[in-house]
Structure formats: C-alpha cells, structure tokens
Amino acid sequence: MPHFAKGVVKFQNDVYPQKKELFEKLRKGQSPEALFITCSDSRIETAMITQTEPGELFICRNAGNIVPPYLPQGGAMTASIEFAVAVLNVPHIVICGHTECGAMNGAMDPESLDGLPHVKQWLGYARAAVEIVNADTGDKSEDERMRLLLEQNVLLQMQHLKTHPAVAKRLSKGDLTLHGWIYDIRTGDVAALDEAGETFLPVDERYAREMAALAGDDNCTA
Ligand SMILES: [Zn+2]
Numbered sequence: 145m146p147h148f149a150k151g152v153v154k155f156q157n158d159v160y161p162q163k164k165e166l167f168e169k170l171r172k173g174q175s176p177e178a179l180f181i182t183c184s185d186s187r188i189e190t191a192m193i194t195q196t197e198p199g200e201l202f203i204c205r206n207a208g209n210i211v212p213p214y215l216p217q218g219g220a221m222t223a224s225i226e227f228a229v230a231v232l233n234v235p236h237i238v239i240c241g242h243t244e245c246g247a248m249n250g251a252m253d254p255e256s257l258d259g260l261p262h263v264k265q266w267l268g269y270a271r272a273a274v275e276i277v278n279a280d281t282g283d284k285s286e287d288e289r290m291r292l293l294l295e296q297n298v299l300l301q302m303q304h305l306k307t308h309p310a311v312a313k314r315l316s317k318g319d320l321t322l323h324g325w326i327y328d329i330r331t332g333d334v335a336a337l338d339e340a341g342e343t344f345l346p347v348d349e350r351y352a353r354e355m356a357a358l359a360g361d362d363n364c365t366a
Contacts, residue, residue, distance in 0.1 A: 166197060176202040178236040178323075179228035181301070183209045187329050188242055202228045208247030208297065209239055210269045214307040222308065229310040229320065237311070239301050240325040240334075241294045248293055252277070269304070273297040295344055298324040298337070 160167065180201040182188055190196070190203055204224045211221055218226075228234050241248070250257050250267055251274050257264035273296035277289055284292065302322050305311050314320035324337035326344060336350035337343070348355065 163197075166199070170199045174199050174202070174232065176200055176228070176232060176234055178202070178238050179204065179225065179232075179234045180238045180240065181205070181209055181211060182238075182240040182327075183207065183242055183245055183247060185242060185245065185247075187244070188240075188327060190240075193327060193332075193334065202232060202234060204228075206266075207263065208245065208251065208267055208270055209241050209301060210247075210266065210297075211239065211301045211304040211308075212269050213304045214309065225305070225308050226310045229308075229314055235319060236321050236323060237305060238323040238325055239298050239305070240327055241298045242327040242329055243290075243294065244329050245294065248290065248297060251297070252290070252293060270297050270300065273300045294326050295324075298326060299341070302337075302341075 177196075177200055180190055180194075181204045182190060184205045184207050190201060191198075194201065202224075204221060206221065211225070212219060214222065225237075229237070247263075247267060248270070250260075250263060251270045254264060254267075257267065270293075273293055276296045277293045280289070280292065302324050305322060306315065311320065315322075324341075324344070325347070326335045328334070334347040335344035336347045338345050338350055
C-alpha cells in the first residue's frame with residue numbers, strides 16, 4: 145500500500161472525526177480568504193506554511209507559480225482565477241515563489257529544457273524575469289542571480305494577474321489586494337513584497353501593522 149493511501153485511512157480514522165464540525169460547516173460552501181498561487185514543488189506544504197485549515201485558501205499550483213497573461217481563449221489558470229475572484233470574491237491573491245525551484249533553474253538555462261518542449265513553453269511566461277536577471281551587470285553570485293530571478297518572476301506574474309479582467313475589475317474597486325511572497329525551503333522563512341511593491345521583507349515586518357491590529361482585536365475580545 146503506498147504511503148499516501150495509508151495516510152487516507154489514518155485521516156478517516158483519526159483526523160476527520162476531530163474536525164468533524166469544520167467539515168460539516170464546509171459542506172455548505174466555501175469562503176476562502178485568498179487565492180494562493182504557488183509552485184507544484186512537493187516541498188511546499190501550503191497549509192503547514194500558512195497554518196490554515198481547509199476552506200481558508202483557494203489554491204492553484206503549477207511549475208514556477210506562473211500566471212499566463214490574459215487571453216480570451218483562457219485556460220486552467222484563467223478559469224480558476226476568474227472563479228476565485230468573481231464568484232468566491234477572495235479579498236487577497238498571493239503569488240508564492242520558492243527557493244531551490246527546479247522550474248526557475250530551468251527558466252535560467254533554457255537549453256537544459258530541450259527534451260521538455262512543454263515545460264520550455266510554459267516557462268516562456270517567465271522569460272521577461274530571466275531577461276532582467278541577464279541584463280544585470282552587477283557582480284552577483286549564482287545564488288544572488290537566482291534570488292533576483294525568484295523576485296522578478298513573482299513581480300512579473302503579479303503584472304500578468306492584472307491583465308485578467310476579473311482581477312482588474314476588483315482592483316479598480318479597491319477590494320482586492322495582491323501579495324508577492326518567496327518561501328525559503330532551507331530556513332522556513334517567507335519574504336513578502338512591501339506595499340510599495342519594491343522590496344521583499346520578512347513576513348512579520350511586512351505585516352507588522354496588520355498583526356498589531358489583530359492582536360488589538362484579540363485583546364478587546366479577551
Ligand atoms: Zn518550484
């Protein structure tokens with residue numbers, strides 16, 4: 145029996161009964177707080193990283209956490225984004241890249257993808273980010289170049305998001321916030337783009353104001 149099938153039995157016997165109330169509630173519908181777009185990489189466990197329960201994140205995953213720019217003929221990402229933004233009315237969209245990303249390594253070295261035509265084509269959506277890194281004439285190490293690519297790719301995919309009509313509409317109404325994150329597999333750290341959209345900061349620093357407000361609310365209700 146594969147490990148993951150054994151896990152289902154354990155889930156049914158041990159976990160589901162403990163969370164029965166939550167699952168009963170979720171039967172009536174979902175109202176997730178965010179559309180969470182990240183890489184398919186098996187080392188990213190969204191619920192663990194964000195400490196969220198079922199029902200809290202609407203998740204789209206693909207190689208390289210990519211959002212193709214809007215095209216009328218659409219596709220899987222376009223449909224999922226439209227549904228999350230126009231039907232579920234998520235107030236937040238997170239694009240979360242990560243360190244040690246095989247997709248970004250491939251994007252940086254397209255020749256390594258010659259036997260993988262579909263991967264190569266898909267990572268073409270990250271090409272502008274690669275060009276920015278290649279145009280950087282500073283004396284950067286390979287690690288620094290990769291970090292720059294991770295950041296530029298998140299920024300690029302955030303730009304692509306804005307081309308989707310449902311996203312543009314909600315942004316114009318001012319009730320949708322875009323977030324750019326990078327998860328570090330080696331340390332567990334998450335860096336989040338600041339409000340000006342310029343610098344990636346440790347997540348506790350980026351959301352210090354929001355967290356203080358939440359703590360204030362907790363104190364009031366205590
Ligand atoms: Zn990845």
